[in-house]
Amino acid sequence: MKFSSAILLLGLAWALSGARVAAASDEATAGRALVKRYADAIVGVELVVTIKLRMGDREAPPREQRLEVNATVISSSGLAVTSLADVDPQVAFESMRGAQGGRGPELVGTDFKEVKFRLADGREVPARFVLKDADLDLAFIAPEAKDAKDYPFVSLDEATEGAPLDRFFYVARAPKNLQRVPLIRATSISGVVERPRRFYIMTEVSPGTPVLDAAGKVLGITLQNFANGRRSGYVVLPSADIAEMAKQAVTAAAK
Numbered sequence: 001m002k003f004s005s006a007i008l009l010l011g012l013a014w015a016l017s018g019a020r021v022a023a024a025s026d027e028a029t030a031g032r033a034l035v036k037r038y039a040d041a042i043v044g045v046e047l048v049v050t051i052k053l054r055m056g057d058r059e060a061p062p063r064e065q066r067l068e069v070n071a072t073v074i075s076s077s078g079l080a081v082t083s084l085a086d087v088d089p090q091v092a093f094e095s096m097r098g099a100q101g102g103r104g105p106e107l108v109g110t111d112f113k114e115v116k117f118r119l120a121d122g123r124e125v126p127a128r129f130v131l132k133d134a135d136l137d138l139a140f141i142a143p144e145a146k147d148a149k150d151y152p153f154v155s156l157d158e159a160t161e162g163a164p165l166d167r168f169f170y171v172a173r174a175p176k177n178l179q180r181v182p183l184i185r186a187t188s189i190s191g192v193v194e195r196p197r198r199f200y201i202m203t204e205v206s207p208g209t210p211v212l213d214a215a216g217k218v219l220g221i222t223l224q225n226f227a228n229g230r231r232s233g234y235v236v237l238p239s240a241d242i243a244e245m246a247k248q249a250v251t252a253a254a255k
Helices: 002-041 089-099 239-255
Strands: 042-055 065-073 082-083 104-120 124-133 138-143 167-173 183-193 199-202 210-212 218-227 228-240
Touching: 002 042, 002 167, 002 183, 002 210, 042 082, 042 167, 082 239, 089 104, 104 138, 104 183, 124 239, 138 239, 199 218, 218 239, 228 239
Parallel strands: none
Antiparallel strands: 042 065, 042 104, 065 082, 082 138, 104 124, 124 138, 167 183, 167 210, 183 199, 199 228, 210 218, 218 228
16 A cells, blocks of 8 residues: 555655646747747847036035946837836936935936937947936937837837735846846746735846737736835836827827
8 A cells, every 4th residue: 555655655756746847948939039029029228327416605616427227129110128227317316315314425417318229139329318207217308300110119108917925027138238138037926015006026137128918918017116206126017008098199299
């Protein structure tokens, strides 16, 4: 009887092991399909911004800062969205001063000297901010001129929702010094915040990039969350919230 029980347990162990291998294989297959489908919709946003700081009554000489972030193209015209806090030093400084009780240097001016997209094929495209929303940490950026070709994009209309422990993927790109190779990683929902608005807390994130299910439907975009003016970490804002703001961004871009 003991021998039979041991054989049964061994069989169950083999079956569970096989199921885990199969699940991992399915996840890898889905991830490879997603990165192939969406990698070109992730663009680099490269910025050169001049920052003016003041400490008390003294104003420091202006200094230049170069930034590089990922953004997600959400329309065939090239409209892209990313985290405002990652591209606008004003947001970062206000958050820092809030955390320090108003102490520390004050940012008194920013001047964006250059904003451009770096596309998957290496092309550089002059771009501009068309809409910013500090409450949702959204920055919408559009090409300066209409391109002859449509941009690959992630459709926010193909949306999905999730619950804790649901599995998803994010698609991103490595920095320029790593040749901006496409990246794909599996991630899970670890929590869902409902108020004052819904957002998802994930196990793995990449700012400014989409979180997708295995079928390619969009859970949302990874952005910064702020509580009482202070950063509280990266979260995924649902597609519906971003799509609503994107309508205003399209109107602003047309002007």
